[in-house]
Each structure stands twice: as C-alpha cells, then as structure tokens.
Amino acid sequence: xxxxxxxxxxxxxxxxxxxxxxxxxxxxxxxxxxxxxxxxxxxxxxxxxxxxxxxxxxxxxxxxxxxxxxxxxxxxxxxxxxxxxxxxxxxxxxxxxxxxxxxxxxxxxxxxxxxxxxxxxxxxxxxxxxxxxxxxxxxxxxxxxxxxxxxxxxxxxxxxxxxxxxxxxxxxxxxx
Amino acid sequence: xxxxxxxxxxxxxxxxxxxxxxxxxxxxxxxxxxxxxxxxxxxxxxxxxxxxxxxxxxxxxxxxxxxxxxxxxxxxxxxxxxxxxxxxxxxxxxxxxxxxxxxxxxxxxxxxxxxxxxxxxxxxxxxxxxxxxxxxxxxxxxxxxxxxxxxxxxxxxxxxxxxxxxxxxxxxxxxxxxxxxxxxxxxxxxxxxxxxxxxxxxxxxxxxxxxxxxxxxxxxxxxxxxxxxxxxxxxxxxxxxxxxxxxxxxxxxxxxxxxxxxxxxxxxxxxxxxxxxxxxxxxxxxxxxxxxxxxxxxxxxxxxxxxxxxxxxxxxxxxxxxxxxxxxxxxxxxxxxxxxxxxxxxxxxxxxxxxxxxxxxxxxxxxxxxxxxxxxxxxxxxxxxxxxxxxxxxxxxxxxxxxxxxxxxxxxxxxxxxxxxxxxxxxxxxxxxxxxxxxxxxxxxxxxxxxxxxxxxxxxxxxxxxxxxxxxxxxxxxxxxxxxxxxxxxxxxxxxxxxxxxxxxxxxxxxxxxxxxxxxxxxxxxxxxxxxxxxxxxxxxxxxxxxxxxxxxxxxxxxxxxxxxxxxxxxxxxxxxxxxxxxxxxxxxxxxxxxxxxxxxxxxxxxxxxxxxxxxxxxxxxxxxxxxxxxxxxxxxxxxxxxxxxxxxxxxxxxxxxxxxxxxxxxxxxxxxxxxxxxxxxxxxxxx
Numbered sequence: 059x060x061x062x063x064x065x066x067x068x069x070x071x072x073x074x075x076x077x078x079x080x081x082x083x084x085x086x087x088x089x090x091x092x093x094x095x096x097x098x099x100x101x102x103x104x105x106x107x108x109x110x111x112x113x114x115x116x117x118x119x120x121x122x123x124x125x126x127x128x129x130x131x132x133x134x135x136x137x138x139x140x141x142x143x144x145x146x147x148x149x150x151x152x153x154x155x156x157x158x159x160x161x162x163x164x165x166x167x168x169x170x171x172x173x174x175x176x177x178x179x180x181x182x183x184x185x186x187x188x189x190x191x192x193x194x195x196x197x198x199x200x201x202x203x204x205x206x207x208x209x210x211x212x213x214x215x216x217x218x219x220x221x222x223x224x225x226x227x228x229x230x231x232x233x234x
Numbered sequence: 235x236x237x238x239x240x241x242x243x244x245x246x247x248x249x250x251x252x253x254x255x256x257x258x259x260x261x262x263x264x265x266x267x268x269x270x271x272x273x274x275x276x277x278x279x280x281x282x283x284x285x286x287x288x289x290x291x292x293x294x295x296x297x298x299x300x301x302x303x304x305x306x307x308x309x310x311x312x313x314x315x316x317x318x319x320x321x322x323x324x325x326x327x328x329x330x331x332x333x334x335x336x337x338x339x340x341x342x343x344x345x346x347x348x349x350x351x352x353x354x355x356x357x358x359x360x361x362x363x364x365x366x367x368x369x370x371x372x373x374x375x376x377x378x379x380x381x382x383x384x385x386x387x388x389x390x391x392x393x394x395x396x397x398x399x400x401x402x403x404x405x406x407x408x409x410x411x412x413x414x415x416x417x418x419x420x421x422x423x424x425x426x427x428x429x430x431x432x433x434x435x436x437x438x439x440x441x442x443x444x445x446x447x448x449x450x451x452x453x454x455x456x457x458x459x460x461x462x463x464x465x466x467x468x469x470x471x472x473x474x475x476x477x478x479x480x481x482x483x484x485x486x487x488x489x490x491x492x493x494x495x496x497x498x499x500x501x502x503x504x505x506x507x508x509x510x511x512x513x514x515x516x517x518x519x520x521x522x523x524x525x526x527x528x529x530x531x532x533x534x535x536x537x538x539x540x541x542x543x544x545x546x547x548x549x550x551x552x553x554x555x556x557x558x559x560x561x562x563x564x565x566x567x568x569x570x571x572x573x574x575x576x577x578x579x580x581x582x583x584x585x586x587x588x589x590x591x592x593x594x595x596x597x598x599x600x601x602x603x604x605x606x607x608x609x610x611x612x613x614x615x616x617x618x619x620x621x622x623x624x625x626x627x628x629x630x631x632x633x634x635x636x637x638x639x640x641x642x643x644x645x646x647x648x649x650x651x652x653x654x655x656x657x658x659x660x661x662x663x664x665x666x667x668x669x670x671x672x673x674x675x676x677x678x679x680x681x682x683x684x685x686x687x688x689x690x691x692x693x694x695x696x697x698x699x700x701x702x703x704x705x706x707x708x709x710x711x712x713x714x715x716x717x718x719x720x721x722x723x724x725x726x727x728x729x730x731x732x733x734x735x736x737x738x739x740x741x742x743x744x745x746x747x748x749x750x751x752x753x754x755x756x757x758x759x760x761x762x763x764x765x766x767x768x769x770x771x772x773x774x775x776x777x778x779x780x781x782x783x784x785x786x787x788x789x790x791x792x793x794x795x796x797x798x799x800x801x802x803x804x805x806x807x808x809x810x811x812x813x814x815x816x817x818x819x820x821x822x823x824x825x826x827x828x829x830x831x832x833x834x835x836x837x838x839x840x841x842x843x844x845x846x847x848x849x850x851x852x853x854x855x856x857x858x859x860x861x862x863x864x865x866x867x868x869x870x871x872x873x874x875x876x877x878x879x880x881x882x883x884x885x886x887x888x889x890x891x892x893x894x895x896x897x898x899x900x901x902x903x904x905x906x907x908x909x910x911x912x913x914x915x916x917x918x919x920x921x922x
Contacts, residue, residue, distance in 0.1 A: 081544075082292070089281035097286075161450075185422075186426065226286055226287065226290065
C-alpha cells in the first residue's frame with residue numbers, strides 16, 4: 059500500500075509545473091549583487107571601458123549566471139550590466155565585480171591574487187572567504203542570506219562602501 | 235486499519251488530480267519578519283525592487299518541515315540557537331533544555347535525567363517526543379527517552395526547537411506534551427575544522443574534533459569524534475557516589491546538492507558509553523535485596539538518509555529512511571532494540587491561499603529484552619509496527635492577518651490499534667508587533683512494551699511476612715489491556731515585539747487528561763514451578779486517573795544595549811489529578827508534586843571589549859514535596875575569551891551557589907539519586 063501511494067504520488071507530481079530552475083538562493087544573491095552597485099563607489103579611473111555599464115565576472119560554473127541573466131531581462135537593467143564568465147583564475151580580466159562560486163573554494167588565493175591591485179569587488183559564497191581576503195562573502199543564516207564584509211580589503215582596493223550597506227553586514231577581518 | 239488505508243488511498247488519488255501549480259502568494263510586507271514574494275508574469279522573482287532589509291528576510295532554505303518564521307508559528311515554540319548553546323556553557327542537551335519555559339529538567343544522578351514538558355516528569359516520563367535531525371529517539375521500551383544515550387555534538391547543532399503542546403506536531407508518535415527537535419548544521423556550514431579540549435572538577439576531561447571538507451561542487455562531508463569523562467556526584471552528606479560515566483562518540487554527515495532543487499543527506503553516529511549507578515534491586519536469595527554498584531554499558535549506532543526535492547517554489551517533497559540499533563547491558567538486564575523508519579512528506583499549494591502538508595510513515599521495532607532476575611519481559615522478543623499518516627491544511631483567511639490551520643494525525647499501532655489526533659489552530663496578526671494564536675488538539679500516548687510485558691520484581695517479603703511458608707514477590711506485571719492515555723489540549727499564545735530590542739512570548743494552556751496510568755494491585759497467586767517457589771503479588775498498569783493541568787509560560791529577549799542582552803523565562807504549572815473511585819493506587823496523585831510549580835531562568839549575556847563574552851545564568855526551580863526535594867536556586871557563569879580569531883579560551887562555573895543540591899528521585903527502578911555538585915571547567919577551542 060505504501061509503495062502504491064509512492065507510485066501514485068510520483069505520477070501525480072509529474073503534473074507539477076517545474077518552476078524556473080534558478081534556486082531562490084541565487085535569485086536573492088543576484089539581486090544583492092545588483093544592489094551592491096548602488097552602495098559602492100569605484101574609483102574614477104578604475105576601468106578603461108565605458109562608465110555606464112557594470113561588468114560582473116563570474117568564476118566557476120554557477121547558477122548565479124542564470125540568475126543574473128534573469129535580472130537583465132528587463133530593458134532598463136540590461137543596459138547597465140555586462141556579464142563575463144571565467145573558467146578559472148587565469149582567465150580573469152578586468153571587471154567591477156568578481157563573483158566567486160563555491161565550487162572554486164580551492165582556488166580562492168589564486169583568484170584574489172589575480173585581481174589584487176585592481177579595484178575589483180570580490181564577492182564569494184565560500185566558507186571564510188572574507189576572512190581570507192575576499193571583500194564580501196554570502197552566508198546563509200537560519201535560512202536567510204546574509205553577508206560578511208572585509209572592510210580592510212575593500213579599502214585596499216580603493217572601494218568606498220556606503221555605511222547603509224556596512225550596517226547590515228557582519229564585519230570581519232579583525233578579532234570579533 | 236482499513237479506515238487508514240482508505241483515507242490514505244483517497245488522498246493519493248486526490249493528489250494526482252489536483253493540479254500542482256506554481257502559483258505563489260502575494261507580495262506582502264506587513265507581517266513582521268517574513269516575506270512572501272510575487273512571481274509576476276516572467277515566472278521568476280523580481281527581487282531588484284526590494285530593499286536590502288527585505289532581501290535579507292527572504293526564506294531561501296526549503297527544509298522539509300518548513301522553517302516558519304518564529305513570529306508566525308501558531309504554537310508554543312522556543313528556539314535555542316547555536317549561540318545560546320555555546321554561551322550557556324552547557325555540555326549536554328538536557329542541560330541546554332533548562333532555559334526553555336515549560337520544560338522540566340532534573341538530574342537524577344550524574345548520568346540520568348528526568349525531563350518532561352508541562353508536568354508528569356519522571357525518569358520514564360513518556361509524554362515528550364524527541365527527534366534528532368528528524369529521527370525519533372524515543373524508546374518503545376517505556377515510551378520515553380534514554381537521555382544518557384543521546385549525546386549530540388553541541389558545537390554543530392544549528393538549533394533546537396522545542397514545541398510545548400501536541401497540536402503543532404506533524405511528526406511521529408506520542409508527541410503529547412511536547413516535541414523537541416535537535417537540528418544539526420548542514421555540512422556546508424561546518425567546513426573546516428576545530429578541536430576543543432577541556433577539563434575541570436565535574437567535567438573531568440573532554441575533547442571534540444571535527445573536520446569538514448568538500449568532494450566536488452555539490453558534495454560535502456564532515457567527520458567528528460568526541461569523548462567525555464564525567465565525575466560522580468555526591469550524596470546528601472557530601473560523600474562521593476558511584477555515578478561517574480564516560481562516552482566515546484563518532485559520526486559523519488554527507489550533504490549532496492545535485493541540480494534542480496534537490497538535497498540529499500546521509501549521516502550516521504556511533505556511541506559507546508559506560509555509566510555507573512548504585513542500584514537497589516531484588517535478588518533471589520535471602521535477604522532478597524541487594525545494593526550494588528551497577529555498570530551500564532550502552533552502545534548506539536544509527537544511520538539516516540534523507541532526500542528532499544523542490545518540485546516548484548511551492549511544492550516540496552522529502553523522504554527519510556533511518557535505522558538504529560540500541561544496546562543497553564547491565565547486571566540486571568540486557569536490552570537490544572533495532573528500529574527502522576521510513577517517513578515521507580509533501581508540501582504544496584493547490585490554491586493561492588492554501589498550503590497543504592501531508593505524509594505518511596512506517597516505523598518498526600524489533601527488540602530482545604532479557605533480564606537476570608529482578609527485571610524481565612514476557613515475551614522477551616517482539617516486533618512492533620506503527621503506521622502513521624498526517625494531513626494539514628494551512629488556510630490564509632485574511633492575507634497576513636489571519637490564518638487557520640486544521641489537520642490530523644492518523645496512527646495504527648500494535649498496542650491499541652487506530653488512533654486519531656486532530657488539531658485546529660489559528661494565528662491572528664492584528665499589527666506588525668502583535669501575534670495572537672490559539673490551538674485545540676487531541677493527542678494519545680500509546681502503551682509501551684513495559685506496560686504490556688514487563689515483569690519487575692519490586693520487593694520481596696520473606697516467608698513468614700505475607701505468607702507463612704513462601705516468600706512473596708511484589709511484581710509489576712505487564713497487562714495487555716492497558717489503554718492509551720488521552721489529552722485534549724487548549725492553548726492560547728501572544729507574541730509581542732513592542733520595540734526592536736524587546737520581544738516577549740506568552741503562552742497559556744489548559745490540558746485535560748483521561749486514562750492516565752495508575753498501578754493497580756491484582757489477586758495474589760502462587761507460583762510453584764519456579765525456583766524459589768513464591769507467591770506473586772501482581773501490580774499492573776491501568777488507566778484509572780484523570781485530571782487537568784494548566785499554567786503559563788513566558789519567554790523574553792531584551793537587548794538592553796548593543797552589547798548586552800538579557801534572556802529570561804518563567805514557567806508556572808498546576809496539576810490537578812484524581813484517581814477513580816475504584817483505583818487502589820495511593821501514590822498516583824503524587825505526580826502533582828513531582829514537577830515544579832515555578833521555574834525561572836534569567837541569563838545576562840555581555841560582549842565586552844572586542845573579544846570577551848560573559849554570560850551569567852540564574853536558575854530557580856520550585857520544591858517537589860512528594861519526592862522530598864527542596865527548591866533550589868543556582869548560578870552558571872561562562873567567560874569566553876577570543877585570544878585570536880581562531881582560538882577561544884573559556885572558563886565555566888556551574889551550579890555555583892551550593893556545594894550540592896538534589897533535583898529528583900526516580901521511580902520504578904531504585905537507582906540511588908545523587909546531588910548535583912558545584913563544578914568548574916575550562917575549555918580551549920582551536921579552529922582551522
């Protein structure tokens with residue numbers, strides 16, 4: 059009887075409309091990335107390219123790409139964002155924001171090394187990413203997305219983070 | 235059994251034809267601390283319009299039992315966070331539970347506790363369901379929990395949810411007065427490693443080590459091992475007793491997140507523990523009683539596999555399988571219990587304002603219970619099966635203001651057959667800062683192996699006392715006509731958040747019990763075939779008591795200053811029990827005085843300078859007159875110093891106000907109760 063109900067359930071659930079396969083966690087993180095651009099100031103001469111577009115680089119294969127593409131689906135946002143996908147630290151070129159997917163957790167040092175000296179905002183979702191020199195790290199706390207900010211690392215890259223953003227973050231980089 | 239089959243089959247058919255579509259509920263900001271989002275025409279969320287705070291409030295985990303925001307739950311729920319555990323200085327789950335209003339925790343001796351919710355406390359208290367990561371740890375032996383075998387590594391506990399009352403539970407059997415669910419962290423949140431070592435006066439020595447790593451993009455693991463050695467307590471005169479114990483535990487957990495919203499977990503633990511106690515037991519030779527230091531050897535192995543899948547943003551499914559083998563050996567008995575469990579659950583929204591959760595479970599125990607003389611079971615081996623199903627519908631009547639939940643559990647067990655446990659609750663949020671909820675529920679506490687089949691020789695009268703020629707054995711005898719105990723529970727709760735820095739949670743309850751257990755003497759009869767021949771004076775479990783319990787529980791959290799928080803809880807409990815006219819149990823009503831009327835807990839938590847955490851906890855429990863236990867007030871202090879970001883030194887003092895104080899006296903088995911001693915220990919934790 060139990061097997062029967064399992065079978066029936068499986069058949070029944072094939073009726074289910076499979077939702078957009080972007081996990082909600084990444085939809086939220088993508089929205090955060092977009093919002094960070096409003097709370098962070100890059101130095102005047104940061105990137106050689108045209109100043110209106112924000113270039114977001116992604117290291118590692120990530121659901122973040124689809125999530126960002128979904129955000130860019132609207133006309134007004136599409137004009138302001140540009141995505142670039144890098145398969146490894148050696149491919150990284152200049153961008154405003156570099157998102158490091160959790161699959162790249164073994165390459166954190168190389169990635170941070172690759173962008174050191176530039177004004178790239180490094181954002182990750184890796185255990186202790188901010189403690190290791192990344193600037194912003196997404197963590198999940200009690201089912202909600204939170205972020206840790208390493209203020210010192212951001213300052214070294216000449217990035218100004220608004221206090222409105224700092225207030226909501228967990229500041230790391232010193233002894234808590 | 236047939237009714238259960240028909241109902242579950244009917245629901246299965248219904249599921250097939252009910253369109254499971256991905257329509258979500260409407261965007262709403264009013265409900266304090268929660269957010270439900272609008273899909274819009276694009277089929278995905280448009281979150282860029284939300285503020286930072288709103289983004290931070292979105293639920294991104296889809297756990298099988300949905301993590302409802304605390305403020306919305308229509309139940310007396312208290313959540314202990316990892317931080318609460320760490321800062322309390324507690325080293326075991328029972329000690330952590332002392333901060334929860336409505337929960338009674340009492341040490342019987344250094345390795346045993348009596349724990350219950352809303353009364354009826356005892357070593358074998360049977361009205362509380364305890365789960366660890368969704369796996370039931372309640373023992374079918376006596377419908378209770380062997381707390382001394384549930385050592386969970388506290389550092390990796392995500393949170394402990396305690397729900398008092400029966401209505402909110404959709405989990406397994408016997409959640410009559412409450413449910414405690416210990417949830418460990420996902421492997422992704424325990425990457426890297428740590429080692430903790432420490433020791434002191436009562437905590438003689440302990441060490442824990444854990445390492446977590448990844449095996450690919452979506453697969454991660456953790457391994458841990460833990461050892462502790464605890465000192466014995468003392469008797470009323472301050473002399474050391476025999477009840478020391480130690481335990482070695484190890485385990486692993488593997489989390490795999492393959493694409494398309496799936497999460498698969500595999501976890502297992504092994505425990506080996508030695509515990510000493512002083513036991514007074516009957517023996518078959520004159521003088522028919524002996525007092526001995528008994529060594530209890532416990533081993534517990536368990537493994538659990540769980541698969542969760544999000545079919546859409548409003549349809550989630552979870553399946554869980556678990557197995558455990560529990561072995562408890564001592565000089566008076568050897569118990570072996572194998573448990574197998576399959577649980578299934580599905581949550582979906584057929585209509586915009588409704589969410590349905592339904593599921594079923596199959597649970598079977600195989601046991602082998604053998605005694606030497608004073609304790610035995612007849613039959614010694616048995617296999618019990620429990621089939622359960624549940625269904626709950628959560629209906630939003632007024633968006634973000636009023637919500638009604640109705641549901642029921644259906645169970646078919648091998649003792650009393652079919653039991654139905656319905657409940658109805660509603661939540662009303664008139665304004666952001668206020669939540670009112672109410673619940674009515676019925677619950678059944680089904681019989682256990684002990685009540686049906688035990689043979690416990692409590693007392694022996696030598697020849698010449700009761701009978702001129704033969705000794706007489708007063709024996710607690712199992713009786714298969716013992717029925718379930720029933721509860722009808724009414725609860726009302728109010729949550730208030732008058733200010734961002736202050737929250738209060740008040741619950742009142744009125745519980746009506748029927749068929750409560752009494753121990754009734756039967757007709758004595760001669761037993762001439764065994765050695766020695768004797769008269770049996772049987773005492774069996776019957777259901778000849780009823781009564782009401784009522785009280786209220788208050789919990790509050792006050793952030794006095796940025797760096798100073800005060801947590802407090804207060805519990806008030808009154809029990810009014812009455813045995814039937816024809817009952818001959820003269821001590822059953824004593825249960826009224828075996829759980830404290832008042833309990834207070836206050837903890838002040840300060841973050842000093844940059845790296846110093848100081849926590850001071852005060853605890854008070856009212857007297858237990860029928861057990862000859864006085865009220866006590868005691869103090870726990872913890873000072874934690876982060877020497878560097880990855881090294882923490884801490885010093886903990888427990889039970890500081892008295893040299894020693896008693897907390898409880900146990901029933902049925904005459905284990906010598908001992909008094910909780912003042913203790914101090916230090917710990918060093920190194921993270922890498």
